[in-house]
Amino acid sequence: MGEFDLIDTYFRWDSVSDNGRDADGVIIGVGDDAAVLQLDNKQQFVTSIDTLIAGVHFPEQTPPAAIAHKALTVNLSDLAAMGAKAKWFTLALTLPELDHAWLGDFSASLKALAKETSVALVGGDTTRGPLSISIQVMGTVENNQALLRSGANPGDQLFVSGTLGDAAVGLASIQDRDKGADTFTETDNAYCEARLNYPTARLKEAEIIKGFATACIDISDGLLQDVGHILKKAQVSAVIDPAKLPLSESMKKLAGDKAIHYALHGGDDYELLFTVPKRDCDAFIQAVSEQLSTPITLIGEIVSHIGSEHQDVGMITDPQGVSLQGNGYNHFAENNTNNRSDNSRVAGSKNQESKHDE
Ligand code: ADP
Ligand code: MG
Numbered sequence: 001m002g003e004f005d006l007i008d009t010y011f012r013w014d015s016v017s018d019n020g021r022d023a024d025g026v027i028i029g030v031g032d033d034a035a036v037l038q039l040d041n042k043q044q045f046v047t048s049i050d051t052l053i054a055g056v057h058f059p060e061q062t063p064p065a066a067i068a069h070k071a072l073t074v075n076l077s078d079l080a081a082m083g084a085k086a087k088w089f090t091l092a093l094t095l096p097e098l099d100h101a102w103l104g105d106f107s108a109s110l111k112a113l114a115k116e117t118s119v120a121l122v123g124g125d126t127t128r129g130p131l132s133i134s135i136q137v138m139g140t141v142e143n144n145q146a147l148l149r150s151g152a153n154p155g156d157q158l159f160v161s162g163t164l165g166d167a168a169v170g171l172a173s174i175q176d177r178d179k180g181a182d183t184f185t186e187t188d189n190a191y192c193e194a195r196l197n198y199p200t201a202r203l204k205e206a207e208i209i210k211g212f213a214t215a216c217i218d219i220s221d222g223l224l225q226d227v228g229h230i231l232k233k234a235q236v237s238a239v240i241d242p243a244k245l246p247l248s249e250s251m252k253k254l255a256g257d258k259a260i261h262y263a264l265h266g267g268d269d270y271e272l273l274f275t276v277p278k279r280d281c282d283a284f285i286q287a288v289s290e291q292l293s294t295p296i297t298l299i300g301e302i303v304s305h306i307g308s309e310h311q312d313v314g315m316i317t318d319p320q321g322v323s324l325q326g327n328g329y330n331h332f333a334e335n336n337t338n339n340r341s342d343n344s345r346v347a348g349s350k351n352q353e354s355k356h357d358e
Contacts, residue, residue: 065109066197076201083147083210168266170196240300
């Protein structure tokens with residue numbers, strides 16, 4: 001099978017939310033030199049790209065269905081964080097070999113999530129080499145309605161969707177399993193590993209959040225690191241109450257006294273972190289309770305940076321004024337102690353952040 005048959009077999013789909021003409025705004029999808037997509041003048045074009053590399057962004061033995069799901073989810077999550085509607089995506093796939101079982105699972109999982117989220121695969125590229133998956137997602141937002149990191153103001157309340165730290169604990173769990181640890185509970189380990197392998201882009205939640213939020217980001221590199229991006233862009237600081245961080249029962253059980261640490265630093269959760277002006281919080285909480293089943297938790301507040309010194313921008317303290325600052329994963333940091341090869345145990349381990357670039 002050559003490259004073109006491969007594309008036809010696995011990536012030329014032919015139903016709703018596919019790469020055909022019936023999908024929203026797809027004039028030309030897979031099969032020509034480039035895709036042609038329809039825009040209108042009430043909308044702005046929003047796009048983002050993320051690459052997942054085997055051994056860096058996911059353990060080598062990760063099932064192909066999980067890889068496909070995650071590669072699309074991390075991109076959908078970026079558009080959700082912008083308050084945008086994802087419509088189309090392209091896929092650049094580098095494969096070490098032609099493995100039909102692998103491609104079949106990968107393509108079926110990708111197609112299922114594309115269908116569920118109504119995004120069309122409109123093109124891509126297929127090459128041979130070490131396994132790597134790049135997905136570029138494209139979508140639209142009403143003119144000037146994009147949710148930016150820079151919009152946070154002092155007094156705004158800081159919220160987060162879902163639960164934190166599950167994926168980082170899931171990664172540690174997989175690494176423990178590889179080392180033959182025998183302390184697994186079927187449900188708790190499976191839950192956290194599923195949050196790592198099959199994250200959820202908060203698309204429905206973003207629909208509600210965009211009506212109230214002043215700023216938003218998705219948490220890919222850990223709560224503290226990602227809240228830091230909002231603070232820096234908005235030139236403000238934050239108070240976060242660690243006691244209020246939303247933690248799943250499974251994560252608490254597995255992480256023990258490191259639970260707060262995982263919630264503050266663990267990456268790969270793809271939850272939305274956002275700010276809502278105080279005066280709008282009652283209406284927001286009401287809308288959430290009526291329309292969403294995902295937990296939305298108030299974890300802190302945006303404050304003016306302390307003093308007039310530029311260096312004080314981006315301070316993150318607890319309600320007692322103690323600094324919470326730490327680092328999530330940074331690909332090019334000099335002394336990462338938290339990379340994938342650090343096989344620390346789930347319970348009582350040191351840093352176990354996952355790798356994800358910005
Ligand atoms: P070109 O020679 O113009 O680069 P290609 O031979 O790479 O075109 O691709 C042929 C068609 O198949 C194009 O429409 C391209 O977008 C699409 N395509 C290639 N690889 C993929 C893929 N992995 N997923 C979806 N579409 C793909
Ligand atoms: Mg090409």
